[in-house]
Amino acid sequence: MAAQQTPTNRTPLLIPCSYLTTEGNKTGSWRFLRPRYEEKTSPCSAACPAGEDIGRVEMLTAQGSFKEAWETVMMENPFPGVCGRVCYHPCEQQCNRKEFDEPVAIHSLERFLADTASRYELQLSLQKLESKKQKIAIVGSGPSGLAAGYFLTLLGYQADIFEALPEPGGVLRWGIPLYRLPLSILNREIAQIRELGVQIHCGKSISQEFWRGGKSEYDAIFLGCGHSRSVPLKISGEDLAGVKDGLQFLADIRRGEVSALDGTAAVIGGGNTAVDTARSAARFGAKVILIYRRRRQDMPAFAEEVEMALEEGVELWELQTPVNIAAQDGDFVVTLQHMHVIGKDGQRKARVKPDSNKKKKIRVQHLFKAVGTEASETWYEPPKKTRGMLRLSNCVLLHKSREPTLVYGGDLVADIKSVAHAVASGKQAAIALDILFHEGLDAVRPRLQSCLVAEGPSISWETYIGGPRSLRNQRVVRYSDLNTDYFQFAPMMIQPRLLPEERFQSFAEINLKIGASLAIREAERCFNCGLCNQCDNCQLFCPEIAVTRDNNPRGRHINYDYCKGCGLCVVECPRNAMILEEELLCDTS
């Protein structure tokens, strides 16, 4: 027996020791479901008549990239400063955050971005497409005409706008009071459109002869003349001297032709013009009564505006309709018929009927009619169905072989008369004409269909020109699709405003500006439904380490060699920017 050896280093280690990683196991072969990045459509952008990419705008705002955010708005709407102020923001009604706590203050953020762009004099860096030979005339420089000019110019066309009045802007300039839309904002956004290359010829009114007889130098004409004539009340005494028209009154204020109003003023109507007229009259010192034939909840005016009108002391008389106006010692005596509700008319409005003999009289010193407007020339209206006519969601296209193509847009064809709809109309007209010139009339509908935001009717410019947005799924993200465990409760920001008593002292803007920190905080509330904001949860929660960061625009990819298809990344994505699909057996990629 050998002498006892010293142990340790001469004895081999008899424990088996691994020397390979597991990376040779392509566990991706286990997979029968396949996760994939797929951005979807946020409900706000689908609700926006102009189809703004709101989810992305708020994401960029939250990151402090204000210029990029502003340009993302400008890609769909040349009027963020205007729309951030006067739009009725249907986006906020569809905001998924509403079911969590309160919607995101989208309009305040839009306004903030425009104000920031204006403050730092940011220059728009959107690229125009290559020049094209066609020329387009635009009649009217309201929001639809200006938007049409803007988008046509971006597409490479020459657009000439003809405006009858001495200054451009249409209803934005003459019909919206300064306390809602200061002039500087409007001027800046019109100047931007001009800088892009749109020619605006003011003081030039256009007659029908403009395009008749095939002598026109234009290939197409966009009619965006709007509704500038008031609808008559059809009662006796409405044409008495001194009975004013609401829209005319608002324009007179802008021309500086209104001085103090004493006594009581009655405004007849329930739309935005009526409310604007009432609030303006109150600022001139009158005690104002707003008379509407239905109830407050039926008023077509935006609820917020009505609310503020009441705050400012405007009295609302519901279910009253004037049946007679008489002059008496320089005053007006209006006979009002009481109405009562007998049912529903369509979706929203109540149907009303006179309540037999319930009548009363009021004596007022000023009387304004604002029950609606119509086109001031009959030829502004699109003709009844004819050959070559295409009725689109926001405009009507009339294609003729010998004469320029006519497009009727803006309020002339709109069901809902809003600035956002007017922008949508101008944009749709521009895109439709581009398709028409390149691919013919038959291609217009299908091509427009392909750039819808969700199921429409809004369309996206970015999608039309093939930007990154065109890769999104048109499916709208619902609240239940989100993983709300990653969000914290936070109330909506409070819009700072002038106090009601301060508002009377001038036509100064009521809604005050907000700062960048408040805007960022509000933008951070946005769920960015359906969009990836690089939160990296997919990478963090992958048990297979199969999500890898890289340099592609998305920032990461899934390694399908190892992905077992568990789906954790899809469920833990807070924003529903991923999808889990059945694995196709034949797919070997």
Add this chain to the structure above:
Amino acid sequence: MQLDNLNREHMCSGHVGCPGCGAALAMRFLLKALGNKTIMIIPACCWSIIAGPYPQSTLKIPVLHSAFETGGAVASGVRAAHDIKGDTETTVVTWAGDGGTFDIGFQALSGAVERNENFIYVCYDNEAYMNTGVQRSSSTPYGAWTTTTPGQHWKRLRKKNIVEALVAHRIPYAATASIAFPEDLMRKAKKAKDMAGSRFIHIFSSCPTGWGMPSEMSVKIARMAVQTTIFPLYEVEDGLRYTINYTPKGYLVNEYFRLQGRFKHLTEEDLESIQEMVDEDWNLLLRKAGVALETS
């Protein structure tokens, strides 16, 4: 947590854990926090398989596979060997399942922490012997189906409160963590690493296969366990100082139970009594932490 820590992986793809495995995620998060100066002892458990068959290993750190009951003892030895070599930098970690911690390995664990051995003991808890086919353990919760508590004979006994058992040893650090709260998990692992003596981390790691739930729900379920206070997140220092890390509000247990196949036999009355047990445990924890009782 620093970003470069978060970015570093100490685990490879291609491991053989089931899709959606909570234990694989738990390991990934733990190693991100502990770093590569770690040696790991793995007694018999799911991870004995997940780590790969010889000659493969899915972990980029040294691993010592050990017998089921020896997690605490082997770690004590490995620590002693490192100390003899003068290596005090390497962290010795035992990584055991609930079977190897609550049941079979409890004696060795209790002995090691009683001696205040300088190591971290991590129990990833999937609430049954999953790897051998879902047999009940003393970690299986009240109401659960397993193959040894089948049909109407579901488990009518409560889950052992392992953290309190360890706290009773007055060890320097004991904490609970969950795969649904990675930042909290990594913070606790980092904190444990920077301490000396026996440290214990109890990680709730859901098991889609054994719990009868879709794989994509595994993190969601783990989060709900915390939200409903079925598995509260807290830490205890020196067996005395309690800190509750997450105080949820108003989540009821029903949804958590409804989403899992292992609880589908439970009736409304069963769920009510479970809710009472959960509330009782939560209130007990609040008392220990010195937090005023909720007035409900």
